[in-house]
Amino acid sequence: MIIKMKTIACTLLALTSLLTGAAHAEWPEDKAIKLVIPFGPGGFDAYARTLAPALEKILGAVVVPENVPGAGGRIGANTVYRARPDGYTIGLWSMPGMTMPAIVGERVRYDLNKLSWIAQLSFDKYALAVKADSPIRTFEDLCDLGRPATFSGQGGFTETASIATVITMAELGCPYKIVTGYQSSGQATLAVMRGDVDARVNPLGSLLPYIKSGDIRLLLTYEHETSVAGVPTIEELGHGEYINFGLRRVVAGPPGLPDHIRKRLSTAFIEAMQSPELKEWSGKTNNPFSPLDSEQTALAMQEVMRFYEQYGDLLRTEFKGN
């Protein structure tokens, strides 16, 4: 009896391997596509997990979002960069955060210039917020406190919000201090509401609910035209170039991803972002999409790298003290 069972099991096993061998189809059907999220729960995680089912439908493949957190997104970045360029491992990249290690002279194991850019998912514009009942009414007030204005930061120089803070304040000649070490972007916003610090630079979308609830007030937005009535833009303060500030969520694969795979993935992401369900989700949760295809993304990323590189000296001094 036991022998019989074994024989059946072996035959089945052999059959399955034969079948899968025969069905060794073209990409992307024979294996699951791993979508690396370089952070834990939060914005990146939400985008990836919401997009995954839509991508599965479009590509007819299995898409598995996987959190590979650590080292401010670098462990996830390395995982994607080192993967085989077969289209089965792609990942989300935080920009400009991932440009920072190289700019401030840290050792990095990935080269952004060699990545295979697939699509841009979002571009969250920033805004500068203070506590609702703060005596600081305008950006000028923030500069004339008679002491450095304090900002909350999430810790580490890969946080886009801290980068924007440093460049704004230093270039506009305002004294400032960043109190880093808050565990999440939410905790850093809470630090403003609690009165630990004067202000915080944060993606506009995630600040909106707190403006509505009357907890915080905006001093300026980093936009071309303001989307919040009565709040001036950085352009009105005479620094139109800073509308580049913002957090971009971008999808890229390892260097040398074949063109046809890159294009197909790119189309799939764009199509997914335009589907009615995802549009509805995006509107309801304040997680806006700013789709760019693979070529547009590559160009935009070159621009991002060039833009932040020009502040290299300033950022090196601020974050590495040299």
Next chain:
Amino acid sequence: MDFGLLNDAFAELIGSGHSHYIFMGVLVGLTFGVIPGLGGTTALALLIPVTYTMDPVAAMYLAGGSMGATSFGGSMTAILLNTPGTPPNAATTFDGYPLTRQGKAGLAIGASATASALGGLIGLISLLLVIPLARSIIYLFGPPEFFLLTILCLLAIAVATLGKLLRGLIAAGFGLMAAFVGMDSVSGELRYAGDLDYLWDGIPLVPVLTGMFAISQMLHLALKGGSIVSDANRKTKLSGVLDGMKSVFRHWTHLLRGSAIGTVIGAIPGLGGVVASFFAYSSAAQTSRDPESFGKGNIIGVIAPEAANNAKDGASLLPAVAFGIPGSAESALLLSILVLHGIEPGPSILVESQREIYGLILAITLSAVGASIVGLACSRWLMLITYVKVEVLVPVVITVTLTAVYVLEGKFGDVIVCSIMGVIGYLMIRFDYPRLSFIIALVLGKTMEQAFHQSMIISDGDLVSYIAGRPTAVVLIFCIVLTLMLPAIRSYRGVRKKTI
């Protein structure tokens, strides 16, 4: 207080036809709780894709159900094998395991189950009481208060290591050193990380704790041989579960105090369950008339941490409920489930997503009770594990544990850390150094340093006048002074008693 809303939530639970999700959650939670290395966060992370197609309220039932059940699952192995299933169960080993060795595992399990269930209920009531005040409470704790709180918890080490203060401090010192590995999140400098990306975020807690408690305990058993319960004790009765349940009511003050400590510490982001249960344990030992009996099988040493452990679950939702900002790893995962269902967590989450939030709170509480019932029902068979020969037990537990640690994040570095810590932990058992002092210092070190750093930057180096202007901080300083003086007061009283 919103008991009306709770009523609605209860009605919805019964009417929705989704109540089985809580039960499924309990089974998942118990399983993940029992396996060392796997815990509440792993269970939730793995459940996220499953909930995708569910109704958001049903998703909350499943998630809340597993979250409330893990802590009791973990206490079973803590009591029976001296191996905490989840980090917060570490404090339960102190008195739970000695009871098992004396053949009184039933007593300990009965007490643990009852204290867990009641702790969960008390946690629910305090959460409902506190929700209207949530914002003001959270505003009370800024960086200087965090710093003082961590100091207060570190002082508890001195008490928990009764009679071996010096060894406790040495272990805590090493724990602090380990806590400072990785990137200093204030200055951005990498410290003691060599050239390893793995160490960038510091030495991870779960592999360390699992190695130090589970692996080391297995090494200890393997070298000792035999089975956990000695043959002499085996003849004692397996029962005692009922006595254990009764003991919780006899020591109701400890139940209440443990729950209160769990609620307070649970509500403060960054401190977490290990600190809550350990603090509950040490405060029970500290104020006891007979502190020497702790660590030798005092049932209060099981009741206090288990109550705190379940009470903290509800309270840990407080920052999430008040602001839509998660205060713990678990609540971050819970909120991300809501985002996937098209609900944006924000300051008005309690108004806009009332069904989901109250459903979640209800699920966490019911699962604490449910897990205890399931646990009690299985306790007779579970206790048999302590009679298993170590030749069988040890390899099984080591294999399961190391696999679990790997599954957690898929990093082989975690397995290496876990194994190294297993050996160090064994040496600490062998030479009688308290392992939990090391762990508590590791947990608190980073928060302590960060909060201190932040306070210094905010106050521009003038910490004293900054703290003097903050009433909460002043109260905390008073508590610290009191804790420091407690041994002196106690010995003074003792001396006086003897002379009279």
